[in-house]
Amino acid sequence: MNVKGLDYTCLTLSIIGAINWGLIGIFRxxxxAFLFGDMSWLSRIIYTLVGLSGLYLISTYGRICQVDDAR
Structure with missing residues (x-):
């Protein structure tokens, strides 16, 4: 997978995580957990992937700065 594909995948997972946190915050x-079970192995994998995606997306700040400096 190229970097652009990884960026889109991580961004999609982070958006899913953000929507889930919004639902938790507003509606509890x-x-x-509703779709995959409360802390089932599948839900734990999803939570882990969302967290890793957020950590990976921190690197986009560096890439944004590089693009801005190139202009």
């Missing part, structure tokens, strides 16, 4: 409804 955990969509991931």
């Amino acid at each position: 409804f955990d969509l991931v």
